Amino acid sequence: MAGVPVPGDKRVFMTGNEVVAYAAVAARADIMYGYPITPQNEVMHYWTRLAPKYEKRFLQTEDELSAGFTTIGGVMAGRKAFTATAGPGNVLMQEPMAMAEMMRLPVVVVIMQRGGPSTATVIYSQQEVILTTFGGNGEGFRIVYSTATHQELYDYTIKAFNTAWRYRFPVFLLADGYQAKMREPLTIYDPLERGIELIAPEAYLGRPGTPGVDRPPGHFRNTYSTEEELYEVLQGHVREYERIWREVEEYESLGTEDTDLLIIAHGVVARAAKQAVEYLRGEGLKVGYFRPVTLRPMPVDALREAVSRTKRFMVVESAYGQLSKLVRDALYGLAVEMVPLYKPGVGVTPEEIMARSRELIVKGES
Amino acid sequence: MKDIRIVEAYVGEYASGKSEVAINRALELARTGRPVTLVDLDLVEPCYTLRPLKKELEEQGINVLAWETRDAVGLGETGNILRAEVPWALRRPGHVVFDVGYGVGGARTLDLVEGIDQEPLFRILAVVNTSRPMTMTVENVVDYVRNLGPVHGLINNTHLGDETTADIVQQGAQTVAEAGRRLGIPVVATTAVAEVAAVIGPVDCENNPVRVLKRYMPRAFW
Secondary structure, three states: OOOOOOOOOEEEEEEHHHHHHHHHHHOOOOEEEEOOOOOOHHHHHHHHHHHHHHOOEEEEOOOHHHHHHHHHHHHHOOOOEEEEEOHHHHHHHHHHHHHHHHHOOOOEEEEEEOOOOOOOOOOOOOOOHHHHHHOOOOOOOOEEEEOOOHHHHHHHHHHHHHHHHHHOOOEEEEEEHHHHHOEEEEEEOOOOOOOOOOOOOOOOOOOOOOEOOOEOOOOOOOOOOOHHHHHHHHHHHHHHHHHHHHHHOOEEEEOOOOEEEEEEOOHHHHHHHHHHHHHHHHOOOOEEEEEEOEEEOOOHHHHHHHHHOEEEEEEEEOOOOHHHHHHHHHOOOOOOEEEEEEOOOOOOOHHHHHHHHHHHHOOOOO | OOOOOOEEEEEEOOOOOHHHHHHHHHHHHHOOOOOEEEEEEOOOOOOOOOHHHHHHHHHOOOEEEOOOHHHOOOOHHHOOOOOOOHHHHHHOOOEEEEEEOOHHHHHHHHHHOOOHHHOOOEEEEEEEOOOOHHHOOHHHHHHHHHHOOOOOEEEEOOOEOEOOOHHHHHHHHHHHHHHHHHHOOOEEEEEEEHHHHHHHOOEOOOOOEEEEEOOOHHHOOO
16 A cells, blocks of 8 residues: 555644654655664564565665665665664765765655754754755765754755765655654645656666666776765765755745844744744844744755844854854854854743843843 | 552553643642652653653652663663652552553553552553544544543543644533543643633533643653
């Protein structure tokens, strides 16, 4: 039986991990490779519960290095393949993902961020932002969607496969332990019923015909003997990544036209930021909200535009300046003051953001 | 109810609402004036469910057997762990409510409780939310409950979080009741938060009593 577990549009109550598994089935993913790690375990649990009914496959590997490389293998065999991990697993996966980047392989990786180091909390953080956007010995040629709601987890899991197979760069869905474990309503649906095209995978290896006679032989290299050779290949990737940048970038903003304070946040923290901004605007304060949905590529033009219309901006995150590194890089040359609100490893509430915003605007503090 | 000792275990699908239903049941029983013990039997994620609520619940007069943050070192994925008092919970006086870890594996942890097979009124209650895709249809619920092992009653805990309406709960009541008929297992109650319960009335459309729930779990980690 192919298709989706629940026909039609259905309002449901789920945890984030389950949402990812159901969305992967709806995206017609073929196989998941994985190794258990909290807080993403239920992605695997639910995928394996659904897999037999929908002719899907699953392979539990011996670790995340292997999970990453086997996902690459699945992709090269022409399967829509994905994996999911967190924290230390994400560290190990940077090795295979750096290879996938150079080989332009459409792997999909779901990350549920937790607090570092590897033996630290299994619960939550936003400490895997730099790791996920620029990890590995490469140039960060990957696409990273930072989700904020269960609906987005569903929508962007489906989208991640399309983006990966359209552009042939690794795609990460970056969420966190809170999103993984919390429960909220969302609408699940069959993308095909909604007219969403699902890009078909194609095999890199094992195509018909005699290589070198009927077709050019496939030569998928992960080895570059000289610096110049690597440089040349990278130049191609640079051009392609920059070409697709503006097609791929996504953001959400609110009231950024003319503000005393612009609040910048991503992921689950952006929910608190948005709520705080809506409330403060209701009080008549000139506060705006900007949320990059893609952390890589960063929506640079829109971000610069929003920041150029504010007196100062505040970066709010559950890390000690990881989002702000990406933001400041995008804003190079703009002379606007930045105020940090860093809460590494813990959640941020709308009340905290509102309190700090009032200090900054009403009392004129810095 | 004053003289009867109630011993109940809440089992069911992941995120079906076991902890919420168990907490509310324990508080309801505490209002009878007898001691009540609420036991966290989740061995895999023991410090994330009841633990953040332990103090608050104890202030309301129930005895909570759950890990505290300062005790919780290396829980979860480092291995299963049982709090030392938990196997002896039934030696305590009064009512005992078990909040069992999720799924079929969770239901089996009840075997670890000393004397559970000798409790005359011991009941295992399966909590079902038909807004959860795994338990959305009558067939799903029947298959799922069959896998849980012995179950003495079903609880219709159908809801959609903040979007819950009386209609959603009543549709769940119908699905759970039909599943119960096919399984030969009675439905013990339907649950709903006060605003929704007020619309439904004292019994649901299947004539099952409505237990009013106060939501504690949004304050827990998960």
